[in-house]
Amino acid sequence: MAHDVTGRLLAEPALARSTAEFVAAFDYAPAGMALIGPDREILNANPALSEISGHPVGDRMLREVAETLRASLRPYDLVIRYGGDEFVCALPGMDLSSAQVRLQTVNRALADAAEPGSVTIGLAELRPGESVNHLVARADAALLRERH
Numbered sequence: 001m002a003h004d005v006t007g008r009l010l011a012e013p014a015l016a017r018s019t020a021e022f023v024a025a026f027d028y029a030p031a032g033m034a035l036i037g038p039d040r041e042i043l044n045a046n047p048a049l050s051e052i053s054g055h056p057v058g059d060r061m062l063r064e065v066a067e068t069l070r071a072s073l074r075p076y077d078l079v080i081r082y083g084g085d086e087f088v089c090a091l092p093g094m095d096l097s098s099a100q101v102r103l104q105t106v107n108r109a110l111a112d113a114a115e116p117g118s119v120t121i122g123l124a125e126l127r128p129g130e131s132v133n134h135l136v137a138r139a140d141a142a143l144l145r146e147r148h
Helices: 011-026 040-045 047-051 056-072 096-111 132-147
Strands: 031-038 078-082 086-092 119-125
Touching: 031 056, 031 096, 031 132, 056 078, 056 086, 056 096, 086 096, 086 132, 096 119, 119 132
Parallel strands: none
Antiparallel strands: 031 086, 031 119, 078 086
C-alpha cells in the first residue's frame, strides 16, 4: 500500500511484512534502524506541517525527504512512512557507524534542495533476540535525544 504524498509504504502493513526478513538479515550481518524526522526549525517555520493533510508546503517537504532517502539509500534498504512526518529506515548489513555516514548524505542533499531543509536522525542497531518493535522504540528514543 503506497502513501499518496510520499509514494512510500504505510507503516503498519510494511512493518508487519518486513519484520521476518529484517530479523533474518541480522543472522548474517549487522542491522541498523533509523528513525528520521524533519528538524524542528522547519516545523516551527511551517506550523501546518504537523497537520499536512492536503497542505502543499508539508506535502512538498515530505516528498523531498522521501525522494532524498530513495536516492541516498541502497535499493534494498526499507523506507517506511511512520507517523505524521517521520520515516523508518531498515538498513540490513549496515552497522551504526556506516548508517550514520550514509544518512549524513541525506542532510547534505536536503541542504542543497530548492527549498533547503534538514532532518534529525535517531539510530539503533538490532540486538540478538530483540523484536523489531523494540528496535524502532530505541531508534525513536535516539531521535528524541538528538532533537534535545
